[in-house]
Amino acid sequence: MAISLEYVVKETSGNLWRNRLMSLAAILTISVSLALAGASLLLKQGVSTATSQWKGGVQLLIFMQPNATSSQTKAVSSQLNSLPEIKSYFYMDQSRSYQEFKQLMANSPDLLKSVTESQIPPSFRVVLKNPNDAPSVGSLFQQQIGVKDVNFNRGAINTMLHVTSIVQFVIVALAAVLLVSASVLILNVIRVAIFSRRREVAVMKLVGATNWFIRIPFMLEGMVQGLVGAIVAAAAVIGIQSLFEYVVSHFQVTVLSNFLVSSHDVFMTELFVVFMGIIVGTAGSAFAVRRYLEV
Amino acid sequence: MIKVDRVCKRYKEDEYALIDCSLEIDRGEFVFVVGASGSGKSTLLRLLLREERPDSGQVWVAGKELSSMPGWKVPFFRRNIGAIFQDFRLLPNKTVFDNVAFALEVIGKSKRHISTQVPQMLELVGLHDKQERLPDELSGGEQQRVAIARAFINRPLILLADEPTGNLDPENSWSVMGLLERINRTGTTVLMATHDVGIVDSMRRRVIELDHGQIKRDQTRGVYGLGQQTS
Numbered sequence: 001m002a003i004s005l006e007y008v009v010k011e012t013s014g015n016l017w018r019n020r021l022m023s024l025a026a027i028l029t030i031s032v033s034l035a036l037a038g039a040s041l042l043l044k045q046g047v048s049t050a051t052s053q054w055k056g057g058v059q060l061l062i063f064m065q066p067n068a069t070s071s072q073t074k075a076v077s078s079q080l081n082s083l084p085e086i087k088s089y090f091y092m093d094q095s096r097s098y099q100e101f102k103q104l105m106a107n108s109p110d111l112l113k114s115v116t117e118s119q120i121p122p123s124f125r126v127v128l129k130n131p132n133d134a135p136s137v138g139s140l141f142q143q144q145i146g147v148k149d150v151n152f153n154r155g156a157i158n159t160m161l162h163v164t165s166i167v168q169f170v171i172v173a174l175a176a177v178l179l180v181s182a183s184v185l186i187l188n189v190i191r192v193a194i195f196s197r198r199r200e201v202a203v204m205k206l207v208g209a210t211n212w213f214i215r216i217p218f219m220l221e222g223m224v225q226g227l228v229g230a231i232v233a234a235a236a237v238i239g240i241q242s243l244f245e246y247v248v249s250h251f252q253v254t255v256l257s258n259f260l261v262s263s264h265d266v267f268m269t270e271l272f273v274v275f276m277g278i279i280v281g282t283a284g285s286a287f288a289v290r291r292y293l294e295v
Numbered sequence: 296m297i298k299v300d301r302v303c304k305r306y307k308e309d310e311y312a313l314i315d316c317s318l319e320i321d322r323g324e325f326v327f328v329v330g331a332s333g334s335g336k337s338t339l340l341r342l343l344l345r346e347e348r349p350d351s352g353q354v355w356v357a358g359k360e361l362s363s364m365p366g367w368k369v370p371f372f373r374r375n376i377g378a379i380f381q382d383f384r385l386l387p388n389k390t391v392f393d394n395v396a397f398a399l400e401v402i403g404k405s406k407r408h409i410s411t412q413v414p415q416m417l418e419l420v421g422l423h424d425k426q427e428r429l430p431d432e433l434s435g436g437e438q439q440r441v442a443i444a445r446a447f448i449n450r451p452l453i454l455l456a457d458e459p460t461g462n463l464d465p466e467n468s469w470s471v472m473g474l475l476e477r478i479n480r481t482g483t484t485v486l487m488a489t490h491d492v493g494i495v496d497s498m499r500r501r502v503i504e505l506d507h508g509q510i511k512r513d514q515t516r517g518v519y520g521l522g523q524q525t526s
Binding site: 004200203208210214 | 378398402403
């Protein structure tokens with residue numbers, strides 16, 4: 001038996017309009033929870049981008065004295081070559097280091113002016129086979145002649161990963177609680193809709209409307225609420241993302257630029273958000289229909 | 296057309312609504328079911344509509360055995376059965392036309408089918424000039440006629456009527472009965488549960504009397520009253 005599209009659209013939109021306040025509450029709850037979930041996903045992506053740059057890139061920095069001689073530099077270089085823990089390394093000479101310094105300090109022109117290229121330490125950027133070796137390998141070079149300082153970021157990375165995982169856990173837990181409450185809200189909206197239309201439902205059963213014919217408008221009502229909430233959430237996620245990008249590019253916050261995520265990541269996150277919205281809406285209404293619509 | 300075979304139904308542990316009921320109704324019959332409140336009339340009608348299942352025994356309606364019918368087949372079965380009630384069960388926010396059209400709409404009939412069938416049916420029940428009225432604006436008798444139009448629009452084989460005149464004054468009751476008779480003459484089996492002594496006595500149709508869930512009397516060309524049975 002065909003269910004006419006017109007009938008379904010008319011019934012669903014009619015139901016939504018009749019319960020518009022309740023529907024709005026459900027939609028907003030879904031929006032907030034999914035926006036949180038989406039933002040937390042992007043945060044995770046951002047952290048993994050940022051840390052992967054560290055991981056795939058540099059774990060150990062050996063800064064030479066700005067006035068280190070070329071033989072001192074060669075000594076370090078050959079020692080790096082001989083160490084089995086080293087995967088790869090490259091040498092940042094003074095002029096390239098100065099370029100990088102200028103980029104990092106773009107916001108502080110005073111500091112830039114006070115430093116000349118000759119004061120910048122060149123450095124070895126070392127990739128280790130095992131990042132945990134950074135302290136031990138680093139200590140080998142600490143006292144070497146011509147070496148100014150040794151820096152490994154392991155601790156900083158660990159702290160960052162740790163903090164973000166806690167933040168993320170809190171956000172995800174919050175989002176999960178909100179999603180459950182959104183689902184319950186939708187369940188209640190649909191229950192009210194079923195109750196307010198019990199006469200229609202009774203007549204439908206009497207004249208032989210099939211179970212799915214009776215159920216579908218109610219199910220769709222929940223699904224539409226989930227979908228609308230998800231679209232609002234998706235828009236919010238895009239908003240947060242572009243605000244972040246704007247802040248990074250406009251104020252040249254280079255530290256944060258490590259956290260920028262690709263448009264592919266954003267797209268996948270949006271897809272996830274919309275999908276979750278539909279799932280939550282349909283689940284809530286399906287439960288209400290099963291529980292309260294005896295057909 | 297209808298066959299009830301040794302049916303028992305109880306709602307509570309020791310309270311039987313129907314005890315070992317058996318009856319048979321042929322195609323085209325007009326049958327009154329009478330009895331005091333709680334005698335099982337409504338339960339019988341609910342069983343015939345498959346709103347309830349019997350605890351034991353079999354119920355055959357229009358060639359289908361209802362106690363073993365799977366749930367998904369029930370809607371299709373009900374399209375062959377019309378039903379009207381004491382409280383009309385119209386939708387208050389729909390017009391007369393839409394109330395009748397609703398019965399076709401929800402079983403997926405086309406707009407064209409609806410726009411030709413509904414006016415015809417309203418013509419038959421004498422309400423073609425009140426198509427755009429809301430149920431509230433009609434008298435009780437008119438509302439019941441709308442309900443009959445809705446019940447009969449699919450040309451069912453059987454029309455079940457649960458005290459259709461219970462809320463109506465005598466004049467309206469008679470107009471409803473006239474309609475049911477006309478429907479019966481088209482070959483539709485009519486089964487009507489009623490308390491209305493005057494109607495039963497003057498129409499002289501088959502009467503089945505229920506008493507405490509049992510069939511006490513089954514009489515062709517019967518009357519309502521107790522102690523008057525002659526069969």
